[in-house]
Amino acid sequence: MTNHVETSFSEDLYDRLLNLYPRAFQQQFGEEMRFVFSEVLREAEAASGVWGVAVVWRRTLADALVSIITQHLNDQEGHATMKNHLADLVMENKVFGWIALATGLLLLIPLVAMQFNSGVNWSTGDFVVMGALLFITGSIFVLTARRVDRAHWGLVAFVVAAGFLYLWAELAVGVFLTWGS
Amino acid sequence: MNFQLSQSEFYILLSLAIKRRHGYDIMKQVEADTAGQVQLGPGTLYGSIKRLAESALIEEVAGDDRRRKYYALTEEGRRSLASELSRYDDALTLARQHDLLQQFGLARQRQ
Incomplete structure (x- = not known):
């Protein structure tokens, strides 16, 4: 039960992380990425418990940091959208x-x-x-x-x-x- | 062909050369093919898939599980992978000619 709670907390957190990608990228791949993350997470948790979850997060954060920046730099439209989102959010x-x-x-x-x-x-x-x-x-x-x-x-x-x-x-x-x- | 394949993209194409796959399957195949040396996170995986699809090297295809997106190589993708493999083959032949594999301690691993 505890493990299930940890997994769903991680999935919720990952959903928030997905929001940082350009909107078009989220729409195109967000659901798949969440699916992949969930499978990796469950596999790691089954094999190594909380330690496995920690390892997945270490890799995921490094991966997300690089890929979020890359996708925003690649996506001019997304870049403009992110700036607008940021401007709205600041207020x-x-x-x-x-x-x-x-x-x-x-x-x-x-x-x-x-x-x-x-x-x-x-x-x-x-x-x-x-x-x-x-x-x-x-x-x-x-x-x-x-x-x-x-x-x-x-x-x-x-x-x-x-x-x-x-x-x-x-x-x-x-x-x-x-x-x- | 001006498209420069990154390491991740090369291994993704290689995994799709065997059969069509969904994202998680690609990730696991790349990890197995590289003995865990290349571990793709979801962001890198789908960033690469996006770039490869935009360059028409791969395409989305129907698969067994309707909830997932499956990808397959296009003809252009096959040509690109063949060209990349040919480049590696040439480099390996050259390294063998100069006994470089032995010199770098790679000969036994590769035989």
Whole structure:
């Protein structure tokens, strides 16, 4: 029963991931991709339980990250559609839910990496700080973007991303201050 | 033929040269053919299928299971795969002539 819950949670999460592909691509292949993901997931779960599910997610996230970007770059129409979707989404409060989801997905990367690579060793505090940093960064972008013209969103994203990277570097190793370990 | 096949696309064409397949079947066949070295995720798999279909190297065909989409090689796809295999064959012949397989420790594995 527990395994079934994990599988359907994974399938729900994958559905959300599919929404990030260009709409035309989703319409053409979304159902098939979900089908394939479900079969891979069930097979891995039957063979290795929760560990198998974790391995599938590690591969799926890497695959999705590359293929979502590739499909958007390949699809000019999809690119325009994504920009419109993003613009609409920024104005709605549910965008904070998406930021939280994206934060959770990004935190899965070190969490899964820790299982395979002893060089990655994050404490609970590291996850909390990075989670807060990611969520706050996303929220600052949204709140700022709502107040400026869309033509300047790229600049806002650049400044916010630069601020995020600076804070990350400062917390990790220290740049000008002594926050780093 | 200017279409440059990626590694994933090459193995997808190879799997479809044997018979028509649906996505999951292609994925499993590629994994088996490469001894697990090439593991296609759904995004890469269907991204490749899209590109191959747009280039008319594969086409959607009817299959046993109506819930799934099946794909098969087109004549253009067969020509493209044959050309790619011929290129590999030429390279392998050349490597054998210069004893490169032995030099790189590949001779025993390939025999």
